[in-house]
Amino acid sequence: MTRPAKRTTSADVAREAGVSRATVSYVLNNRPGQSIPEATRRRILEVAERLEYRPHGTARSLAAGRSDIVLLSVPDLPIGASISRFTEELAAALAENGLALVTHLASARGRPLPDVCATVGATAVTGFTPFPAETVRALQRAGAEVILPLTAPDETEPMLPVGRLQADHLISRGHRRLGYALPAHPRFTAMTGERLHGVERSCATAGLPAPVTATVGLDPESAASAVDLWTAAQVTGVCAFNDETAVAVLAGARARGLTVPTDLAVIGVDDIPVAPVVTPPLTTVRFDLHAVARRRAELIVAGLTGSPAPPAPTAAAGTELVTRSST
Amino acid sequence: MTRPAKRTTSADVAREAGVSRATVSYVLNNRPGQSIPEATRRRILEVAERLEYRPHGTARSLAAGRSDIVLLSVPDLPIGASISRFTEELAAALAENGLALVTHLASARGRPLPDVCATVGATAVTGFTPFPAETVRALQRAGAEVILPLTAPDETEPMLPVGRLQADHLISRGHRRLGYALPAHPRFTAMTGERLHGVERSCATAGLPAPVTATVGLDPESAASAVDLWTAAQVTGVCAFNDETAVAVLAGARARGLTVPTDLAVIGVDDIPVAPVVTPPLTTVRFDLHAVARRRAELIVAGLTGSPAPPAPTAAAGTELVTRSST
DNA sequence: GTCCTTCACTGACGCGCGCAAGCAAGCCGC
DNA sequence: GCGGCTTGCTTGCGCGCGTCAGTGAAGGAC
Numbered sequence A, B: 001m002t003r004p005a006k007r008t009t010s011a012d013v014a015r016e017a018g019v020s021r022a023t024v025s026y027v028l029n030n031r032p033g034q035s036i037p038e039a040t041r042r043r044i045l046e047v048a049e050r051l052e053y054r055p056h057g058t059a060r061s062l063a064a065g066r067s068d069i070v071l072l073s074v075p076d077l078p079i080g081a082s083i084s085r086f087t088e089e090l091a092a093a094l095a096e097n098g099l100a101l102v103t104h105l106a107s108a109r110g111r112p113l114p115d116v117c118a119t120v121g122a123t124a125v126t127g128f129t130p131f132p133a134e135t136v137r138a139l140q141r142a143g144a145e146v147i148l149p150l151t152a153p154d155e156t157e158p159m160l161p162v163g164r165l166q167a168d169h170l171i172s173r174g175h176r177r178l179g180y181a182l183p184a185h186p187r188f189t190a191m192t193g194e195r196l197h198g199v200e201r202s203c204a205t206a207g208l209p210a211p212v213t214a215t216v217g218l219d220p221e222s223a224a225s226a227v228d229l230w231t232a233a234q235v236t237g238v239c240a241f242n243d244e245t246a247v248a249v250l251a252g253a254r255a256r257g258l259t260v261p262t263d264l265a266v267i268g269v270d271d272i273p274v275a276p277v278v279t280p281p282l283t284t285v286r287f288d289l290h291a292v293a294r295r296r297a298e299l300i301v302a303g304l305t306g307s308p309a310p311p312a313p314t315a316a317a318g319t320e321l322v323t324r325s326s327t
Numbered sequence C: 001g002t003c004c005t006t007c008a009c010t011g012a013c014g015c016g017c018g019c020a021a022g023c024a025a026g027c028c029g030c
Numbered sequence D: 001g002c003g004g005c006t007t008g009c010t011t012g013c014g015c016g017c018g019t020c021a022g023t024g025a026a027g028g029a030c
Helices: A010-017 A021-028 A038-050 A057-064 A081-095 A113-120 A133-141 A160-172 A186-205 A220-232 A243-255 A289-305 B010-017 B021-028 B038-050 B057-064 B081-095 B113-120 B133-141 B160-172 B186-205 B220-232 B243-255 B289-305
Strands: A069-074 A100-105 A124-127 A146-148 A178-183 A212-216 A237-240 A265-269 A283-287 A319-322 B069-074 B100-105 B124-127 B146-148 B178-183 B212-216 B237-240 B265-269 B283-287 B319-322
Touching: A010 A021, A010 A038, A021 A038, A057 B057, A057 B113, A069 A081, A069 A113, A081 A100, A081 A289, A081 B081, A081 B100, A100 A113, A100 B081, A100 B113, A113 A133, A113 B057, A113 B100, A124 A289, A133 A146, A146 A289, A160 A178, A160 A186, A160 A237, A160 A265, A160 A283, A160 A319, A178 A186, A178 A220, A178 A243, A212 A220, A212 A243, A220 A243, A237 A243, A243 A265, B010 B021, B010 B038, B021 B038, B069 B081, B069 B113, B081 B100, B081 B289, B100 B113, B113 B133, B124 B289, B133 B146, B146 B289, B160 B178, B160 B186, B160 B237, B160 B265, B160 B283, B160 B319, B178 B186, B178 B220, B178 B243, B212 B220, B212 B243, B220 B243, B237 B243, B243 B265
Parallel strands: A069 A100, A069 A124, A124 A146, A178 A212, A178 A237, A237 A265, A265 A283, B069 B100, B069 B124, B124 B146, B178 B212, B178 B237, B237 B265, B265 B283
Antiparallel strands: A100 B100, A283 A319, B283 B319
């Protein structure tokens, strides 16, 4: 709620420095192929500094035909902490390349993604899962040049190693029958598959039966029922979809008089802040979101500049076991 | 990584509909004071639909001198879950008014806020705490028209009721000496003051001594030391800055052989997902971030349109006690 | 003296849009 | 028949910027 307060334009700088706008533009973007004597260059830079000139991104985008805005489509409404952190890491990584991130909640009642893409003038669009072909086309018509993830080979199943790491850890501890705790909230359904798949693979590799899955809500009763199920199936180790679910399993075990980890071992994913201070401290798999976000940012920048994509990191990079007392 | 794929402009629609660009603009923005026969109107709308025309936000912003972008300055790097949720709620609430939110991590190594404001062409800038006067001026020069929060009366201490609610609950349970658990991570320091202040006020009102503060890190040892401090001071009830800290206090109490809530009562803030499944289930204060974000969005929209600000909600609205077994 | 090249710039266009002003046609009152 | 009013448009400007084509002056080659 303040006055418009006329902003300084490159014309102001040009006038003050006694040159034309074009020269100012060349200097400030230090465009190659232009011969500008050091004296002029310094003078322009000095004036720009003094007038606090900042190029108007909107106008620049219009002229250049491309903006510095990346649109992130976030699946549902209330999100887990790790996704939020991914968002922030991505924003930070993009910011280092002069790109701004705008997040769009893809709820049913909200505006469709291509609409938003057009109105903010985004040149790149990202999401957690690949977009349907029709959406991709609509986005392109809306001005998006880079759309990720596509179904590129290195992007297919980034979460699979997480499940493998969980299962391998339990198996190495001698557990022969594993359980898998699925989260109750529907917003996770898109992500559960991969992690569970990783656990199944490890079981198969070790010649063990497939994990016994159970849905665990965030209340003690729900968790206790799941524990009953696992006890009946002689499960001794449980991989949980995430740490919240794991903590619920901990509560369920306690409700049934089981001690962790001797009667039942539990391992989570995420290493949430409370993981070290629950009872017993939770063994978990930490996922290096920083690295994932960074890589995503690199891919976007590469796509925008037309440079080749950076090499893919090894599959399990950034996935780390944090051993505590629950296993 | 796809082709530019020329976008449809309003000129395309105009040509196809056999009218001028201005007419298209008038119809699509259904501008009052223009008399356009229903036939023409329908024809233009139909063509726009058919060509999948979406106005180019960048150009619109340039022409109108104002963008539909709101910039949110987020304090430090890794953020608590509740702040992330606020961000998302705000984005959703703004999206309903056709505004897009871009978040900027105000880290030291990042670009300064006014820079970002200019490059994304934001018309409104928000943050969690009021901006220093100098920053406000720089933002205005960068094109920001609305800057919140200012030190408006209704925005000053939104978190104070949270502390009051915590303390009042413990006092009503008969506790006469309270402790306050401060988080160890420096990123919270800007926010601890208000909540602690609320607790202090309630203590003063009830004629009790000021709360005994202790810093509690997210590890059992740190929490145990704090518990020792409180035990020595005959504290029987602890208000924690947030749920994570509260869970740590729970661990500290257990480490010292105290039972919760009989020996030591604990109350948190946020109602994080694991709150119902820790031992014992955590009593906490839930903060209606949805309402806060909504109100913030309303204030921004009001500021942008020049309409009067909506009435302030009552101070404690949206703050709710969730009673479980830890008190 | 003429021609060519390099240097150091400048003029002007266009990106897609909102909006002020203008303008032809039709109609009305007198 | 004429001035004035409404209706239904159109023409044209400008937002701030990137960028291309051009241009005058200086310097060198012959």
